[in-house]
Amino acid sequence: MEPGRIGLSGYEIQEVLGQGGFATVYRARQLAVGREVALKVDSRVLSTPRDRQRFLREVTAAGQLSGHPHVVPVYDAGVLADDRPYMVLELCPGGSLGERLHRQGAFPPKEARDIGVGLADAVAAAHAAGVLHRDIKPGNVMVNRYGGVALTDFGLAAMPRPGRELSVTREALTPAYAPPEAFHLAEPGPAGDVYSLAATLYALLRGFPPHHPDDGTQLSLAELIVRHTWPYVPLHGMPTALNEVLRHALAPDPAERLSDAGVFRDALAAVDLDTIALGGPGGFGPAPTMTTVPYHRDAPPVRDAIPASTVAPGRPGGGGGTTVATAPGGGEGGGRGGRNTRLIAALAAVVVSVTVSVTVVTHQYFGSDDDGGTSGSAAPSSGATAQDKGTSGFGVPTTTENCPATGVDGVGGRCVASPECWSGIVDISGIITVTRADCAAEHVWETFAIAPLPEDGMTNNARDLIKHPDVKALCSQKVMAATMLPEGRAVAKEWQTDIIPPTASEWDKGLRVFRCVAAARTENGQKTGSQFAVAN
The missing domain is CATH 3.30.200.20 (Phosphorylase Kinase; domain 1)
Structure with a gap:
């Protein structure tokens, strides 16, 4: 307009x-x-x-x-x-810190630390008021007409209330600064803001966010999500105390992370940076005056929250529960040699501006007359026995007994022998990230069918795979409804379907299978228990 x-x-x-x-x-x-x-x-x-x-x-x-x-x-x-x-x-005519990071690169250490202290105080005040920001990044830190810095864009803010879940399925995230749990659609909390704040400070000190290569190579979003689970890599030339504060604030597991913004603020303010040679242009003036903001009474004192011991940088290990699918033959996960050694200062601004829409894709509503391209009957095949169970070619035990998926001709569909449940699905240009969940606890998706990839559809890009008629036929509302147990209808009247293509590790092992999954349209998007169990 x-x-x-x-x-x-x-x-x-x-x-x-x-x-x-x-x-x-x-x-x-x-x-x-x-x-x-x-x-x-x-x-x-x-x-x-x-x-x-x-x-x-x-x-x-x-x-x-x-x-x-x-x-x-x-x-x-x-x-x-x-x-x-x-x-x-x-109006903040000075623009954002993301813009300055793009133009000038890393900030002088003391200036960056002082900015971090001021922002942490703002976040502590927000948390004390029951407010989460959920999108802290350099691009959302503005410079006002007097040279001061201020956090803006509480567009993703929410005020948690007892008994109400926070919806995260349709929010925008900035991958380089979002906490790892956000990609699993976990309930947002103060620890997530602390992670994003620490990642912002890290970017100001280094020139680009945590876990980005030193040569400035731009990462694929799927690789970036995986790297968020890697151990903290200390900043060179910075005091041990500062690295320890950042290491605890950037812990991949929120249960192990420094979750109190007030403690983070005080720990940053206590770091001595006088021995570091400060270079670069002048900053925003003296360190801001801090306003004491109450934080959780049970928060540990700074000496306990930030241990004095240091941890040597470790090599990236295998991820926890996160699985990331990459296109066959694609990605940059192979060798690390031969890359351009130029430092691309503009990388930070590029990553700041990239957002992903973390949404679940609704194919059809439960009970629709349109079966989404289903060919053949969804009725269970007769004569199947428990002897059909096995893991050959599927990686998990499967069965054809009482399994409507077998009624879709020419697809080779089966049912998993034991319930499989999943957290939210993150789809970034067809590259899927999803985590296994305990069916007895709250989760989003459950598997209702599994099948080999079509011979003429050997891909693990979800957006390409879902277009194949065999996949549409198996992962349809018709098959989903036929597989559902009676209690499933009591959970929700409307259900949606989606697919999970082979993960990167499955692809490497030669497992060319995809899963059809269903999610109930509940108030918070989650459910408990299994609604698609099959006879054992």
Whole structure:
């Protein structure tokens, strides 16, 4: 939409300052008080009560923190005539730290540390108010007209309330700075913000985010997600104490991570950087005055939260439960030699701007008359016995007994002999990341069929695979409904289907199989128990 055609009374729109996946930011003049402001107009329409509630949460979250010196103030908010929400914020003519990182590279250590202390204080204040930011990165740290830094874009903020799960299935994440658990669609929490904050500080000190190669080679998103699980690599030339603070704040496992922003702030402030030769241009002035913000009473004191021992950098080992599928013959996981040794300072800005939409793909609703291209009957084949069970060619025990998947002609479909459950699916251009989950605990997906890859469809790119008619036939609503146990209908009236292609490790082992999975449309997107168990 052109700047002059927004039609917001009391504001004169001047120019577009920036545009992203969810919003456009304009430079505007607030006529009543004669000041320039940033007008953020969301591209999503508030068409449902849930959407309006989410926007009100966002405004309330940002408004509660407007008085903090390191949070960009919110002046006004509302909804345009076309039902798009808007927010009016302080104009920060200095741009973002992401832009400066792109232009100048790494910051002087003391300046970066002082910025980290100020931002940690803002995050501690947010957490004390029950607010999560969920997208902390250099691009969301602005420089105001006085040279101060402030955190903006609480567009992903949510205010947790007892008994209510936070939805993470349709949020945007910035892969280079998102905590590892976010890619598994885990419930967001304060530890995730601390991770993103620490990753931001790491980028300011090094020039690009954690786990990126020293030669500046740009990573595929799938490889970047895997690297988030690798051990912390200390920053060269920095005090041991600073590396220890960052190591604990960047722990891949949130249970082992420093989760209190107030403790992180205090630990950073205590690091002595006077012995480091400071280079580069001048900073943002003296270290900001810190406002004491209450944090969790049971948080360990700094001397206990940040042990004095150091850990030598380790080689990347095998990942935990995360499985990443890469296209056959693709990726950069092979040799590390022969790469260009130039340091690409612009990498940080590229990674900052890349976001992934973490969503589950709905093919059809439960009970649809359209079977999604199903050919043949979905009725279980007769004469199957328990002797059909086996792992040959599938990697897990399978069976044809009481298995509707066998009724789809020419596909070779089977059922898993024991229930298989999964967390949320992350689909980045067809590259899948998914984690096995305990069926007895909350999870999102469950396997209802498994089959060999079609001979003319040997790929583990999900977006290519789902187009194949055999895959559509097996992973259809018809087969899913026929496989579901009676209690499944009690869990949810609507279900959706998706596929999980072979993982990278399965592909390497010669396992060319794909899974059909189903998810219930529940309030929080999760369910417990197995609704697709087959006879053993």
